[in-house]
Amino acid sequence: MSAPASLLEPLSRIERALERSITAQATPANLADAMAYALLAPGKRVRPLLAWHACVAAGGAGPESLPACVAIECVHAFSLVHDDLPAMDDDDLRRGRPTLHIARGEAMAILAGDALLAMAFGELTDGRLSPELGVALSRELFEGTRGMIAGQVFDTLGDLPDQLSALDQVRLIHASKTGALITAACRMGALCGLRRDDPGAAQTFEALTEFGRHVGLMFQVVDDLLDLTATPEHAGKRTRKDDAAGKRTFPGVAGVEETQREIARLRSAAVAALEPVQARAGVLRELIEWLAARTK
């Protein structure tokens, strides 16, 4: 399923904002180059698109979410670079190209990842946003990043709560590793779009948070399934690596059919969460369908 035009409409502005953000980090050139390699690599920009369209669903126009869009994509790019490192998932291929440590060396990959994480917070504190919004967005970004790192620890190094069933352990990993940053993207977008005098602001914010939780889980369950079924040529990265690494995945624990049912459940829950913002959430509903049906 190709993405509907309304969904991708902000994409060129998001790409330009990403490019500008790197140009502002021009020193030293080899560091900026490595950061650009990671940040500007072809990608679906799922998180910035979620932020932009959550901003619209909250009553905003969209462009006021651009600093948040860039900040979230910086954190996402940083996490990919560090996750691909030899001591972590040890991946050579990402988005169809050599991973950063293969292309520029491991030291540069560590440092460029660090720089992208710091830069995410720089994007939110450069004077374009009100102090209140800058602090609120930074807080959300921190929470999303913290959850994501916790998920990576669960996924890579264990220490999961024993009393959880195997499936709930997978859900906990997914909710942290992928869900936390996707939820943050939705909440950050919402914060950018909400008007202070909107009497329904709290309800809208809660609805978009719930939406983010379901979409985040769904995204990762679909990812698990694609890892099992896609070819590396199609996915642009090594596949079946979860299996090889002994990682807990949804289909690994529950089988393919139950995984498809879980995706359907999460899709319905995401749609239902949008109820309170019904009128403004048309594109977010399209986004759910696109992510549920994606094949890479």
Next chain:
Amino acid sequence: MSAPASLLEPLSRIERALERSITAQATPANLADAMAYALLAPGKRVRPLLAWHACVAAGGAGPESLPACVAIECVHAFSLVHDDLPAMDDDDLRRGRPTLHIARGEAMAILAGDALLAMAFGELTDGRLSPELGVALSRELFEGTRGMIAGQVFDTLGDLPDQLSALDQVRLIHASKTGALITAACRMGALCGLRRDDPGAAQTFEALTEFGRHVGLMFQVVDDLLDLTATPEHAGKRTRKDDAAGKRTFPGVAGVEETQREIARLRSAAVAALEPVQARAGVLRELIEWLAARTK
């Protein structure tokens, strides 16, 4: 030279604030444990002490700088963890103990470092500070972190401007790698202490910035000298490693005597920078002497 009591007076409060900050990051336990291993390791706490005393010099009481103190030490701790990694400086020993990747594995060291960096921004955006101060401090922390990472790239991976003399290349590395975060510490402390109605606020801020620049350079030049002359037992880390790694150091380029003259020059410049805040800068002057004469 042991540190004067007035200088170390805030130390127990800083240590308690560091401990509390880790306790607040309790999940998952193995991640929090790794973060604590790095953040709570015995250290001089130079950067938090600079922030606290710069706050006092700017007219504050001191304790209002604690969120900034913790944030800066988090960034410092993160940078040590990542710098020690095999792909970077490959150090086994830090502050007299095994480095984090030796003690907890490389994947955990990468992730705990990332988490400490994110947490630094979390400390500044958890609602204890006004939005204006939270954003201003986050901005300074970002600038300091960006400079530090740039310095690490210069130091480890080169790409220094060709037209600079060897000594100016060393100065550029020092000003970024060490100076940027120390300057940020002084500026952040000053921001915490300044009163908005102080007519001399801009001058005070500028003075403490200048002070930070000189102290930061001095700190690193002293470090270079100690790396050359101290024993590992005394320093708590591998020494003469700059030489072994072929790194550009001040004594390596200019010799020991010229290095001692440089330290004296930077010490005088730091003292002179404090002129506008003379009356409130007694402890910062003691701090300069302590750092100039330190033997570890």
